[in-house]
Amino acid sequence: MELRQIDCFLAVAKDLHFGKAAKRLSLAQSSVSEAIRSLEQEVGGPLLVRTSRRVQLTSLGEKFRLGVEPAALVLHATLDDCRKTVLGQPNRLRIGFLGGGLYELTLPFVRHLRSKFHIDVEWVELSLLDQFEAIAAGKVDAAICRLPLSHDGLVQCTVLLEEKKKLVVPADHRLSSRDWIDPEELALETVPTLPDNHQLGAWAAIHFPDHTPSGRPIARGPVVTTIRESLAAVESGEAVVIVGAHQIYRQAELYYSNHRRSSRRYRSRQAPSRSPARDTGSRRMCARCRGRVGRNCRALIVTELVFQPSARIEYGVASF
Numbered sequence: 633m634e635l636r637q638i639d640c641f642l643a644v645a646k647d648l649h650f651g652k653a654a655k656r657l658s659l660a661q662s663s664v665s666e667a668i669r670s671l672e673q674e675v676g677g678p679l680l681v682r683t684s685r686r687v688q689l690t691s692l693g694e695k696f697r698l699g700v701e702p703a704a705l706v707l708h709a710t711l712d713d714c715r716k717t718v719l720g721q722p723n724r725l726r727i728g729f730l731g732g733g734l735y736e737l738t739l740p741f742v743r744h745l746r747s748k749f750h751i752d753v754e755w756v757e758l759s760l761l762d763q764f765e766a767i768a769a770g771k772v773d774a775a776i777c778r779l780p781l782s783h784d785g786l787v788q789c790t791v792l793l794e795e796k797k798k799l800v801v802p803a804d805h806r807l808s809s810r811d812w813i814d815p816e817e818l819a820l821e822t823v824p825t826l827p828d829n830h831q832l833g834a835w836a837a838i839h840f841p842d843h844t845p846s847g848r849p850i851a852r853g854p855v856v857t858t859i860r861e862s863l864a865a866v867e868s869g870e871a872v873v874i875v876g877a878h879q880i881y882r883q884a885e886l887y888y889s890n891h892r893r894s895s896r897r898y899r900s901r902q903a904p905s906r907s908p909a910r911d912t913g914s915r916r917m918c919a920r921c922r923g924r925v926g927r928n929c930r931a932l933i934v935t936e937l938v939f940q941p942s943a944r945i946e947y948g949v950a951s952f
Contacts, residue, residue, distance in 0.1 A: 635672055638704050640667040645697045648687045704768055726752050728758040728766050728775030730859075759857045761830055778876075780835060795876045800866050807872075819848035822871045824856040839874060843910060 643653035644664065654661040670680050679693035689697065713723060745751045756772050775879065776792065801807050807817070818841065826836055833856045843849050853871035856862045862873040 633671065634667075635704065635707060637667045637671040637674075637682045638700050641693075642666045642697065642701055644668060644680065644687065644703060645689055645693065648689075650682075650687065681924055701768070704790075705768075708770065709773065714910075723751050725774070726756055726762065726772040728756045728772035728777075730758055730760070730763050730776065730778055739825060760826065760859070761832070761857050764832075778839065780838070798875055799872055800863065802866060802869050816844045816846060816848065818850050818872075819844050822851040824854055824862050824865050824871045824873055825852040827855055827857065827895040831881070833840055841874075881946045 636828070639657065640653065640659070640663075644650055644659050647656070648654045650661050650664055654664045657664065667849045670681065670727075675696060678690050679690045679696055681690055716723065742753045745753055756766070758766050758772070760774060762771075763775055764781065766772045767775050779791070799807070799813060807813055821838055823842075825833065825842075826840055832838060841850055842852060854861075854865045854866060859875065863877070865871040866873050
């Protein structure tokens with residue numbers, strides 16, 4: 633069994649199209665077909681069902697994919713490391729992170745890897761859509777993701793952070809004066825939605841719900857792919873959004889530092905000494921001021937979302 637055969641099979645299994653897979657591999661379509669036929673002979677059964685209109689994985693093919701995909705990624709990574717060693721290049725670990733948080737963890741993480749394992753770290757910012765797919769596709773070696781995992785074959789290594797769910801609303805919103813809300817009240821709100829082609833399943837249902845715990849529908853808002861886009865939808869009054877505490881404060885710092893309506897006083901404000909992910913004792917916070925809500929707040933208000941049984945958001949390291 634050759635690695636080239638496995639690469640051809642995995643490419644077709646991903647695209648479900650021989651032509652697209654061949655183009656991505658820079659091979660002739662006939663070469664891809666021949667490689668998969670040889671692989672099926674070696675496995676002892678059909679891995680794909682081919683018709684004139686579509687290509688589908690058989691149950692055997694799906695089982696084979698789940699088994700060989702992580703191994704193929706590890707093998708390719710090992711080959712790359714060996715080539716770099718021969719060329720005298722340093723080992724490099726590509727770590728993905730979900731744009732909009734956990735920046736405070738990156739520096740000590742990098743220092744530890746460099747001092748203990750002599751590894752250079754390359755940080756790759758991921759969107760809500762590709763935080764899992766980037767690992768499977770080999771774009772990154774591991775990623776700091778918002779849990780739960782939503783891709784077959786991924787392994788959750790450890791949980792780095794657990795925090796309360798927060799609901800972000802405009803300052804003039806009907807819920808902006810509340811210390812907390814029941815998730816059933818989301819039936820009267822609009823929540824951003826992910827693109828129709830997303831494959832996040834249960835993950836999307838938790839973080840971008842389309843119904844309340846009792847089953848009442850939640851209106852679908854603008855399509856977003858990043859935390860920043862979610863906050864923009866809230867500020868424009870198009871939606872409310874569920875986030876973790878550290879994300880809203882970190883993103884507000886970035887979002888409003890260049891915002892047209894930001895005051896000079898806010899731009900020069902020093903960051904508070906407390907960690908933004910720590911419980912402040914005040915449930916209603918102004919995302920723009922990063923402090924207690926006051927008379928002059930005109931931005932986004934963060935209020936606690938009492939959501940059972942998923943009352944917290946977890947972030948962890950995932951890899952194959």
